[in-house]
Amino acid sequence: xxxxxxxxxxxxxxxxxxxxxxxxxHPESSRMGNIFGIIGMIIAVFTTxxxxxxxxxxxxxxxxxxxxxxxxxxxxxxEMTALPQLVAAFHSLVGLAAVFVAAAAFYDPVAFxxxxxGSIKTASLVEMSIGTFIGAITFSGSVLAFGKLxxxxxxxxxVFKFQHLINALIFLLIIFLIILFVxxxxxxxFWTIVIVSILLGxxxxxxxxxxxxxxxxxxxxxxxxxxxxxxxxxxxxxxLIITGALVGASGAILSYIMSKGxxxxxxxxxxxxxxxxxxxxxxxxxxxxxxxxxNAEDAAYIMKNADSVIIVPGYGMxxxxxxxALREMGDILKKExxxxxxxxxxxxxxxxxxMNVLLAExxxxxxxxxxxxxxxxxxxxxxxxxxxxxxxxTNPAAKTDEASPIFGMPxxxxxxxxxxLFVKRSMATGYSGVDNELFYRDNTTMLFGxxxxxxxxxxxxxxx
Amino acid sequence: MExxxxxxxxxxxxxxxxxxxxxxxxxWSVTPALHSPLMGVTNAISSVIIVGAxxxxxxQGFDTSKIFGLIGVVLASVNIFGGFLxxxxxxxxxxxxxxxxxxxx
Numbered sequence: 001x002x003x004x005x006x007x008x009x010x011x012x013x014x015x016x017x018x019x020x021x022x023x024x025x026h027p028e029s030s031r032m033g034n035i036f037g038i039i040g041m042i043i044a045v046f047t048t049x050x051x052x053x054x055x056x057x058x059x060x061x062x063x064x065x066x067x068x069x070x071x072x073x074x075x076x077x078x079e080m081t082a083l084p085q086l087v088a089a090f091h092s093l094v095g096l097a098a099v100f101v102a103a104a105a106f107y108d109p110v111a112f113x114x115x116x117x118g119s120i121k122t123a124s125l126v127e128m129s130i131g132t133f134i135g136a137i138t139f140s141g142s143v144l145a146f147g148k149l150x151x152x153x154x155x156x157x158x159v160f161k162f163q164h165l166i167n168a169l170i171f172l173l174i175i176f177l178i179i180l181f182v183x184x185x186x187x188x189x190f191w192t193i194v195i196v197s198i199l200l201g202x203x204x205x206x207x208x209x210x211x212x213x214x215x216x217x218x219x220x221x222x223x224x225x226x227x228x229x230x231x232x233x234x235x236x237x238x239x240l241i242i243t244g245a246l247v248g249a250s251g252a253i254l255s256y257i258m259s260k261g262x263x264x265x266x267x268x269x270x271x272x273x274x275x276x277x278x279x280x281x282x283x284x285x286x287x288x289x290x291x292x293x294x295n296a297e298d299a300a301y302i303m304k305n306a307d308s309v310i311i312v313p314g315y316g317m318x319x320x321x322x323x324x325a326l327r328e329m330g331d332i333l334k335k336e337x338x339x340x341x342x343x344x345x346x347x348x349x350x351x352x353x354x355m356n357v358l359l360a361e362x363x364x365x366x367x368x369x370x371x372x373x374x375x376x377x378x379x380x381x382x383x384x385x386x387x388x389x390x391x392x393x394t395n396p397a398a399k400t401d402e403a404s405p406i407f408g409m410p411x412x413x414x415x416x417x418x419x420x421l422f423v424k425r426s427m428a429t430g431y432s433g434v435d436n437e438l439f440y441r442d443n444t445t446m447l448f449g450x451x452x453x454x455x456x457x458x459x460x461x462x463x464x
Numbered sequence: 465m466e467x468x469x470x471x472x473x474x475x476x477x478x479x480x481x482x483x484x485x486x487x488x489x490x491x492w493s494v495t496p497a498l499h500s501p502l503m504g505v506t507n508a509i510s511s512v513i514i515v516g517a518x519x520x521x522x523x524q525g526f527d528t529s530k531i532f533g534l535i536g537v538v539l540a541s542v543n544i545f546g547g548f549l550x551x552x553x554x555x556x557x558x559x560x561x562x563x564x565x566x567x568x569x
Contacts (some may be wrong), residue, residue: 017509018486024494024502027558034551037505041512041544048515054522056530063521063534067541074542075549080557083500083550090507090546093539097513100536104520108529111519123473221503228510229480235516236472242483247510249487254499346496353499360557367561371496 001050009047010239016040017243021250027366044239053111080361081318084351088146088217094224095138099194101231102132106190112235122182124234129178131230132190133197138223140201145216148205149350155210163207164271170200208269211315211392213350214258215269222251254352261346261372263398263408291427294445296457299386299421302445304462306383308339310375312412313355314348316389316425317451323362325455326388330364332462342369343376343412345393376413385414388423389451395436404434420444423454501554508547514540 016036023033045064048054078086105128109115114124147153174196181189208216225247232240259266294302303309311330317323330340342364348355359369379385387394390412397404398411414420415438422444438444447454494502517540520533 013512014483017512018490020505020509021487021490021494021502024498024505026495027498027555027560030498030501030555030558031552034501034505034548034555037509037551038548041509041548044512044515045518048518051519051522054518055524056522059530059534060518060521060537063537064541067538067543068545070538071542071544071546072549075546075553078550080554083554086546086550087500087503087507090543093543094507094510094513097511097517097536097539097543100532100539101513101516101520104529104532104536105516107532108520108523108527111523111529112516123470217503221506224510225506228513231513231516233473233476233480235519236476237515238476238479240512240515241476241480243509243512245480245483246487246490247506249484250491250502250506253488253491254503257496257499344497351500351503353497353501353503356497357500357554357557360554360559363557363559365561366497366558369497 001047006047006051007238009043010237013040013044013047014239014242016043017246021246080357081321082150083357084213084217084349084354085146085149087351088142088149088220091217091220091224092139092142092146095135095140095142095227098135098224098227098231099132099139102128102135102234103190103194105231105234106187114234118185120185125182125185126178127230127233129181129190129193131227131234132193133174133178134223134230135227136194136197137201137204138220138227140198141205141216141223142201142220144202144205145213145220148210149213149217155213157209158206163203167200167203170196170203174200204270207271210350211347212262212269214347214352214354215255215262215266217351218251218254218258219266219270220251222248222255225249225251258347258352261410263406263410289440291439292442292445294421294447296447296454297461298445299447299454300458300461302419302421303333303338303384303386303458304336306338306418308382309333309341309384309386310379310382310414310417311340311342312385312387312390312394312414313342313344313359314388314390314393315350315354316391316423318349318354318358318389320389320451320453322388322450322452322455323358323364325452325459327359327362327364329455329459329462330368332459336462340368341375341378343372344369345372345390345412346410348390348393372410372412379413379416382417383419385417385420386423387414387420388455391424391436392434394438395434397434397437406434414438415441418443421447423447423449423451425450497558498555501551504547504551504554508544508551511540511543511547514544 020033020037023029109120115121229244394414398406398409517536
C-alpha cells in the first residue's frame with residue numbers, strides 16, 4: 001500500500017472518530033456515533049496490518065484476541081454503578097500501552113523509521129520521552145484513582161508536609177532526566193524516567209478526595225489523550241495526533257465543567273486536600289436545632305398529595321443501588337397524575353454523567369432527566385423535592401454563608417420547593433464536611449435509612 | 465534530511481492544533497447527560513495507540529521491541545473492545561418515552 005493510501009485511510013479513520021464524538025450531542029444519534037467509532041478503529045487497525053514491515057499476523061491476531069476477550073468480558077459483566085472504577089482502570093491501560101509503545105520505539109527505532117539504536121533523532125527522543133512521561137503518570141494516577149473509587153484504598157485525601165514542593169522537585173528531576181536521555185540515549189535513564197513518572201502519578205492523585213474523583217477521572221482521561229499525542233509525534237502519525245488531541249480536549253473540558261460545578265479552580269482540585277477533617281466551624285451549634293423525622297408512609301402521603309415532584313439523586317443512590325426502586329416509585333406517582341422529574345447536579349456521582357447512566361439503566365426516559373440550568377427555576381413551583389443520596393449539592397449555605405467551604409458552588413434550589421424529603425442514612429455531614437441547614441427547616445422531613453429500602457417502603461405505602 | 469524532519473514536525477504541530485480546536489467545539493456540543501458515554505468512547509479511541517504497538521510487533525522473529533509491541537497490542541485491545549462495548553451498553557439504555565413504557569404504567 002502506498003504511503004498516500006495509508007494517509008487517506010488514516011484520515012478517514014480520524015474523521016470517523018470526530019463523528020463518533022459529534023454523535024453524542026443527542027441520545028438518538030449517539031448509537032450511530034459509537035458505530036462510526038468502531039468502524040474508524042477497524043480501518044486504523046487493518047490499514048496498519050497492511051504495512052510491508054508488519055508480518056507476524058498470528059502473534060498480533062492472538063494479542064488482539066486475548067485483549068479483546070478480556071475487555072469484552074469486563075465490559076459485559078460490569079455493574080453500571082461501578083462505571084467510574086472501570087473507566088479509571090481503562091485509562092491506566094492506555095497510559096501503560098503508551099509506555100510500551102514508546103519503549104518499543106526506543107529499542108527498535110528502525111521499525112518506526114526514526115533512526116538507529118544509539119542514534120535516534122533528537123526530536124523523536126524528546127517526543128518519545130514526553131509520551132512516556134505522560135503515559136506513566138496516566139497509568140499510576142489511574143491505578144490509584146481506581147483503588148480510591150473501588151474502595152480498596154481510603155477515599156480520604158492524604159496530605160503531608162511539603163507535598164507540592166516534593167511534586168515540583170520530582171517534576172524538575174524528570175525534565176533533567178529527559179535532557180540526559182536525549183543526550184546519551186541510555187536505556188537505564190529511559191526506565192528511570194518511567195519509574196519516577198509512575199511515582200509522580202501516585203503522588204499527584206494521593207491528596208485528592210473521593211468526591212473530587214469526577215475531576216480526577218476527567219483529568220486522567222485528558223492525560224491519556226495527550227500520551228497518545230506524544231506517541232503520535234514520535235511516529236509522525238497524524239491519526240494518533242488527531243485522536244490524542246480530541247481525547248485530550250474532551251478530558252480537559254470535562255475537568256473544567258466538573259470543577260466549575262464545585263465552584264473551584266482545576267488547580268485547587270489538583271492541589272487536593274479538600275474534604276478532610278479540618279472543617280468543623282460550620283457544624284458547631286446544631287445540637288439544639290430540631291430535625292423533623294418521618295417514615296416511608298409519611299413520605300408516600302406527602303408525595304401522593306402533590307402535583308409535582310422533583311427527584312434529586314446523588315452518589316448515595318448509586319451506593320445503595322436504589323435507582324430501580326426509585327424509578328418504580330416515580331412510575332407509581334406518575335400513574336397518580338403527578339409530574340415527576342429528575343434534577344442532576346453536574347458533580348453528582350463519581351464521574352461526569354454518572355447519574356444519567358444509572359437512571360437510564362433503571363429505564364427512566366431521558367426527557368424526564370434535567371440538568372441544573374434546565375430545572376433550577378422550577379423548584380419554587382414544585383411541591384415536593386425528593387433528595388436521595390445527595391447532600392452538598394442542595395446546601396443553601398453555598399449561596400449565603402461566605403465562610404462555608406462550598407460557598408459559591410452552584411446548587412439545586414430544593415429549599416424553594418414547598419416541602420423537602422431528604423433520604424439519608426444518618427445526620428452525618430456530606431463529603432465537604434459541612435452541615436446542611438436544610439435539615440433543620442420546617443418544610444424538611446428527614447427520612448433516615450438505606451436509600452433503596454426507603455424507596456421500596458415508599459412504593460409499598462403508595463400501592464397500599 | 466534535517467530540514468525534512470523539522471517539516472514533518474511542523475505538519476504534525478499544525479494537525480495537532482487544528483484537532484484541538486475541532487475537539488473543543490465537538491466536545492462542547494456533547495449533551496451533559498452523555499458525559500459518561502463520552503468518556504467511554506474517548507477511552508476506546510485513545511487506544512488507537514494500538515497502531516504504534518502493531519508496528520512494533522510487526523517484524524518477524526523475537527526481540528525486546530516486539531515483546532513490548534505485543535504487550536501494547538493486548539493492553540490497547542482490552543481498551544478498544546471494553547471501551548466500545550461499555551459505551552454501547554450505556555447508550556442502549558438511554559431511551560425515549562415510548563408507547564411501551566406508557567402501556568406498562
